[in-house]
Amino acid sequence: xxxxxxxxxxxxxxxxxxxxxxxxxxxxxxxxxxxxxxxxxxxxxxxxxxxxxxxxxxxxxxxxxxxxxxxxxxxxxxxxxxxxxxxxxxxxxxxxxxxxxxxxxxxxxxxxxxxxxxxxxxxxxxxxxxxxxxxxxxxxxxxxxxxxxxxxxxxxxxxxxxxxxxxxxxxxxxxxxxxxxxxxxxxxxxxxxxxxxxxxxxxxxxxxxxxxxxxxxxxxxxxxxxxxxxxxxxxxxxxxxxxxxxxxxxxxxxxxxxxxxxxxxxxxxxxxxxxxxxxxxxxxxxxxxxxxxxxxxxxxxxxxxxxxxxxxxxxxxxxxxxxxxxxxxxxxxxxxxxxxxxxxxxxxxxxxxxxxxxxxxxxxxxxxxxxxxxxxxxxxxxxxxxxxxxxxxxxxxxxxxxx
Amino acid sequence: xxxxxxxxxxxxxxxxxxxxxxxxxxxxxxxxxxxxxxxxxxxxxxxxxxxxxxxxxxxxxxxxxxxxxxxxxxxxxxxxxxxxxxxxxxxxxxxxxxxxxxxxxxxxxxxxxxxxxxxxxxxxxxxxxxxxxxxxxxxxx
Numbered sequence: 342x343x344x345x346x347x348x349x350x351x352x353x354x355x356x357x358x359x360x361x362x363x364x365x366x367x368x369x370x371x372x373x374x375x376x377x378x379x380x381x382x383x384x385x386x387x388x389x390x391x392x393x394x395x396x397x398x399x400x401x402x403x404x405x406x407x408x409x410x411x412x413x414x415x416x417x418x419x420x421x422x423x424x425x426x427x428x429x430x431x432x433x434x435x436x437x438x439x440x441x442x443x444x445x446x447x448x449x450x451x452x453x454x455x456x457x458x459x460x461x462x463x464x465x466x467x468x469x470x471x472x473x474x475x476x477x478x479x480x481x482x483x484x485x486x487x488x489x490x491x492x493x494x495x496x497x498x499x500x501x502x503x504x505x506x507x508x509x510x511x512x513x514x515x516x517x518x519x520x521x522x523x524x525x526x527x528x529x530x531x532x533x534x535x536x537x538x539x540x541x542x543x544x545x546x547x548x549x550x551x552x553x554x555x556x557x558x559x560x561x562x563x564x565x566x567x568x569x570x571x572x573x574x575x576x577x578x579x580x581x582x583x584x585x586x587x588x589x590x591x592x593x594x595x596x597x598x599x600x601x602x603x604x605x606x607x608x609x610x611x612x613x614x615x616x617x618x619x620x621x622x623x624x625x626x627x628x629x630x631x632x633x634x635x636x637x638x639x640x641x642x643x644x645x646x647x648x649x650x651x652x653x654x655x656x657x658x659x660x661x662x663x664x665x666x667x668x669x670x671x672x673x674x675x676x677x678x679x680x681x682x683x684x685x686x687x688x689x690x691x692x693x694x695x696x697x698x699x700x701x702x703x704x705x706x707x708x709x710x711x712x713x714x715x716x717x718x719x720x721x722x723x724x725x726x727x728x729x730x731x732x733x734x735x736x737x738x739x740x741x742x743x744x
Numbered sequence: 745x746x747x748x749x750x751x752x753x754x755x756x757x758x759x760x761x762x763x764x765x766x767x768x769x770x771x772x773x774x775x776x777x778x779x780x781x782x783x784x785x786x787x788x789x790x791x792x793x794x795x796x797x798x799x800x801x802x803x804x805x806x807x808x809x810x811x812x813x814x815x816x817x818x819x820x821x822x823x824x825x826x827x828x829x830x831x832x833x834x835x836x837x838x839x840x841x842x843x844x845x846x847x848x849x850x851x852x853x854x855x856x857x858x859x860x861x862x863x864x865x866x867x868x869x870x871x872x873x874x875x876x877x878x879x880x881x882x883x884x885x
Contacts, residue, residue: 647805648805649782649783649805649806649807649810651807651808652755652806652807652808652810652811655747655755655807655808666782666807675782685779685780686779686780686781686782687779687780687782690779690782722761723758723761723803723804723805723811724803724804724805725775725784725785725786725803725804725805726779726784726805727805728763728803736779736784
């Protein structure tokens with residue numbers, strides 16, 4: 342039995358796992374102390390809970406708990422890493438490198454640094470969404486202080502070769518920041534082996550609560566940042582503000598569950614994703630956006646040619662997904678990530694991102710596939726571009742008046 | 745985005761979907777928009793000997809508002825003379841469907857599709873200007 346709508350937008354956010362919620366609640370009502378209170382057991386209990394969570398987060402990525410700094414989420418982590426490292430190291434150089442397909446939290450932090458006089462190189466990716474390491478190597482300059490590359494892309498789910506990029510950066514004395522918001526619980530991360538200096542995490546993409554995240558800051562060799570939030574000197578002065586104990590406990594538990602279950606969970610999700618893909622591939626003119634092999638198991642980003650994304654979303658309101666179509670955003674521009682992969686505007690407008698997760702079932706996937714196939718048929722029967730395609734005319738070769 | 749009931753009805757049960765035979769002399773076609781912009785409308789009219797639009801068909805690639813706007817346009821042009829059809833403006837379409845501000849361009853596209861179809865008809869029938877006393881043929885060049 343399916344209950345509706347079916348949620349297939351796990352890369353937007355995930356539900357809090359009930360096991361996580363259970364752990365959080367006592368820290369709202371009972372163990373409500375301030376972890377910074379050193380003079381009584383309320384504070385000591387909270388401090389102990391925060392310490393356990395720090396160990397749980399560190400364990401998932403094989404880091405030292407002392408390397409974990411709590412933040413409000415991956416956006417804040419990205420801001421602190423990029424601006425904090427740039428400000429601290431500006432005596433060494435004022436150049437940074439990133440990708441055009443990064444999250445807005447990275448791109449807008451870079452834009453802010455440009456306003457402050459830093460120079461930023463925004464690298465193109467290949468047609469499959471992956472970065473060519475040679476292209477990255479050429480972009481590093483003597484005055485480059487930091488590179489920021491995401492591990493898993495939020496739209497396409499492709500996995501960048503962080504190990505290779507880290508080795509290049511280490512050799513050139515460039516700090517490497519990695520946004521891993523979409524990666525935790527989906528790919529193995531071993532910070533003892535990866536030459537990564539800073540890594541951003543979010544709880545709510547991994548079945549934890551919204552409003553909490555963390556930044557990994559390497560200790561050996563030591564990475565130094567300039568704080569962006571000033572106050573009581575919490576988190577070794579890197580991020581002031583009273584720690585949100587219940588949120589932190591939730592993130593710790595969520596990451597501990599991910600650590601214990603990710604192997605089996607990813608196999609199950611991959612099977613469901615492949616089933617969805619196989620079923621939708623029975624339609625004509627369906628294209629996968631981004632590399633299908635070097636991609637997390639959860640993501641399927643497809644373009645249904647000659648059908649506009651928002652009209653498809655309206656037709657499949659029984660399932661919750663997102664689209665790269667301009668019509669679903671306020672900007673009227675199609676997805677900049679898909680455009681960076683070299684997709685035509687038309688194919689970007691026709692894209693749908695399906696992201697599966699822990700609570701996705703076989704029945705849900707089968708329902709979604711059948712519904713989409715039916716509605717694509719209906720919308721293509723409405724589409725003049727589909728008629729042209731069927732008559733052997735490529736709409737892309739015609740002269741169209743922009744409007 | 746919350747859409748009006750009328751818009752959703754036109755989107756879910758679009759009127760007059762289809763294609764007329766292009767070889768039929770009484771048929772004229774207007775195609776406007778661009779795939780790169782996310783919407784393309786094709787509107788066809790069938791005009792009687794008396795200069796009245798007897799029937800209309802459309803096909804649209806675009807968002808729900810674009811589909812609904814073109815569906816509504818086919819309903820409104822029927823029974824009108826060419827000149828009366830040209831009086832349909834985007835504001836009336838936007839009002840009828842309660843289009844949100846970011847979707848106003850869909851109603852403009854529908855108005856343009858009507859104009860393009862009428863211009864196509866006049867191009868094919870240069871002597872059919874009797875409904876236009878001033879003799880000015882918009883778009884006929």
